[in-house]
Amino acid sequence: MTKPVHAIPDPAVFTPVSIDEQLCIGCNLCLLVCQADLFLPNPIKGGAPIVMYGGECWYEGSCVDYCPVPGAITLNGQLFNRVRWKEADDGGAGRSEP
Ligand code: SF4
Numbered sequence: 255m256t257k258p259v260h261a262i263p264d265p266a267v268f269t270p271v272s273i274d275e276q277l278c279i280g281c282n283l284c285l286l287v288c289q290a291d292l293f294l295p296n297p298i299k300g301g302a303p304i305v306m307y308g309g310e311c312w313y314e315g316s317c318v319d320y321c322p323v324p325g326a327i328t329l330n331g332q333l334f335n336r337v338r339w340k341e342a343d344d345g346g347a348g349r350s351e352p
Pocket of ligand 1: 273277278279280281282283284285302303317320321322323326327
């Protein structure tokens, strides 16, 4: 007898990768090469993998490197690297909003 398993991606964690479900062919190569095991296979055959454990991402990018479909998966920069720097009025470095 098999028991159903229910899993919900952690909504409190920033999503380190975005998958374009229109482009993704569901080959699961990203899932196989991910060294941090972020993904779960989609229960629907051919569907995009589910980013389940976003907080575990190492940002090393193998998912993007191995994806055979350009643009299907995007590695999002870490939040602390998303700020834009600009010169402040006094000539020093200031920080603007991301
Ligand atoms: S490697 Fe690319 S096309 Fe294949 S499942 Fe992952 S995102 Fe989709």
